[in-house]
Amino acid sequence: MLEKEIRLGLTYDDVVLVPAKSQVLPSEVDTRTRLSRNIQLNIPIVSAAMDTVTEARLAIAMAQEGGIGIVHRVLSPVDQAAEIDRVKKSESGMILDPITISPDQTIRDAHDLMAKYRISGIPVTKAGKLVGILTNRDLRFESRRSEEH
CATH class of the missing domain: 3.10.580.10 (CBS-domain)
Structure with a gap:
């Protein structure tokens, strides 16, 4: 892979946000990013795919805020599909089905x-x-x- 293709990636422990005044207004900031070619996020936050972290409830909250939650795999296929169904049924804050x-x-x-x-x-x-x-x-x-x- 070419050196210019490698992009910086940060995790929770890599960043410290210090409260302070800013000259930049929130409406002037664009935090959008791409998770993949087909998935754009409005905020660059992805929850951990851990059984103690992400199930439907957090994935829904993350999606509503513009991020994404990755539902963990420590579930049976049926339970995993049910979690995904819960997330899909709550898209855009409006229940489509x-x-x-x-x-x-x-x-x-x-x-x-x-x-x-x-x-x-x-x-x-x-x-x-x-x-x-x-x-x-x-x-x-x-x-x-x-x-x-």
């Missing part, structure tokens, strides 16, 4: 979906149209979870 429930499903069904996907609310749809939203607050004191409706 939300988990929904129909008015015909039970409170238990809603509770199970909310627990499975770690969400606090679920849209209620009928024939693809929104008819309501069920939240964990609505379910807090509900005791009829196994009844039909």
Whole structure:
């Protein structure tokens, strides 16, 4: 590899930020960079792919701020795919393909979906149209979870 192709790379321990006044306004700074030919980051921050660091929750937060989270591999393929699904469903702060429930499903069904996907609310749809939203607050004191409706 040619010497001019080797670029400086820094890790967490290589940088110390000291609070101080600056002559540069935040709006004048461009921190964009490329992780790969097809992936641009708005901030040059990548979380560690460690089992104690990055799962869906951090990957979502990183993406919302302009960085990227690499989900660790100490998961079964099914669990790893589920983590990635959670991240993909939260792209751009808008859920593109939300988990929904129909008015015909039970409170238990809603509770199970909310627990499975770690969400606090679920849209209620009928024939693809929104008819309501069920939240964990609505379910807090509900005791009829196994009844039909």
